[in-house]
Amino acid sequence: MKVLNTKNITKVYGGKEDAGSTRALDGVDLSVEAGEFVGVMGPSGSGKSTLLNILSGIDIPTTGNIEIDGRSITTMSKDELALFRRQKLGFVFQEFNLLDSLTLKENVMLPLILDKKDSAYMEEKIKEIMSLFEIYHIKDKYPHGVSGGQQQRAAVSRSLVSDPAIVFADEPTGNLDSKSSNAVMRLFTKMNTERNSTILMVTHDAFAASFCKRIIFIKDGKVCMEIVSKGDRKEFFDRILDCLAVIGGEKNEI
Numbered sequence: 001m002k003v004l005n006t007k008n009i010t011k012v013y014g015g016k017e018d019a020g021s022t023r024a025l026d027g028v029d030l031s032v033e034a035g036e037f038v039g040v041m042g043p044s045g046s047g048k049s050t051l052l053n054i055l056s057g058i059d060i061p062t063t064g065n066i067e068i069d070g071r072s073i074t075t076m077s078k079d080e081l082a083l084f085r086r087q088k089l090g091f092v093f094q095e096f097n098l099l100d101s102l103t104l105k106e107n108v109m110l111p112l113i114l115d116k117k118d119s120a121y122m123e124e125k126i127k128e129i130m131s132l133f134e135i136y137h138i139k140d141k142y143p144h145g146v147s148g149g150q151q152q153r154a155a156v157s158r159s160l161v162s163d164p165a166i167v168f169a170d171e172p173t174g175n176l177d178s179k180s181s182n183a184v185m186r187l188f189t190k191m192n193t194e195r196n197s198t199i200l201m202v203t204h205d206a207f208a209a210s211f212c213k214r215i216i217f218i219k220d221g222k223v224c225m226e227i228v229s230k231g232d233r234k235e236f237f238d239r240i241l242d243c244l245a246v247i248g249g250e251k252n253e254i
């Protein structure tokens with residue numbers, strides 16, 4: 001089943017196309033199946049954040065259509081989109097964005113509270129997800145009272161609590177040392193393999209990307225290459241580096 005499908009997305013910043021405008025996306029077609037774990041890579045300025053913002057309804061495309069879970073988000077009203085984002089999309093941010101004044105449980109529960117789910121349902125859901133990520137026993141602690149790794153697991157739990165159709169992550173390992181990056185990528189792998197979560201992650205980090213099953217490379221706002229993992233992470237990592245070497249150069253490209 002297709003969870004995400006886009007046709008010919010373009011994004012031009014700065015109004016009409018003239019000397020002062022930037023074509024950040026130039027005809028992106030993208031399709032993601034349920035249960036996929038997809039990485040998006042590309043040089044700085046290639047349009048990765050723009051793409052993620054548009055796919056997740058934070059920004060609107062100049063042209064093109066985006067379908068998520070069978071619905072076109074480009075034609076939704078503001079209110080419809082807000083509801084759709086809360087119910088159907090999960091987000092993991094670089095800084096993890098837990099609220100300091102809420103317990104881990106309250107942080108994870110937040111999307112359900114906003115959605116006015118009944119408390120028995122919430123309790124059950126919280127227990128299921130926080131147990132999966134081994135933080136249920138510390139659910140009543142505050143973010144500052146637990147380790148960085150436990151905070152990550154709470155953030156990941158929160159992104160999944162509403163059973164989203166797809167989880168978007170923008171550079172989730174961006175600020176982390178290699179040990180913490182590894183821990184976060186193992187969490188994503190666990191989401192993907194044990195909950196069959198569909199994940200689309202933007203990253204510039206080949207190590208993080210090597211955990212994905214498929215990588216889409218973009219350059220100058222266009223999809224320029226795509227590779228699929230054969231299951232061996234080291235082998236995939238090497239192929240990712242090869243692709244980055246090909247598309248990375250500013251001047252001396254192929």
Ligand SMILES: Nc1ncnc2c1ncn2[C@@H]1O[C@H](COP(=O)(O)OP(=O)(O)O)[C@@H](O)[C@H]1O
Nearest residue numbers: 013014022024043044045046047048049050051
């Ligand atoms: N809000 C904006 N207004 C004008 N130009 C922008 C804006 N955001 C991004 N851009 C431009 O669009 C291009 C793609 O940017 P971005 O999507 O942030 O790339 P990436 O995340 O791959 O580094 C760049 O040339 C950038 O300068």
Ligand SMILES: [Mg+2]
Nearest residue numbers: 045048049050
């Ligand atoms: Mg970016």
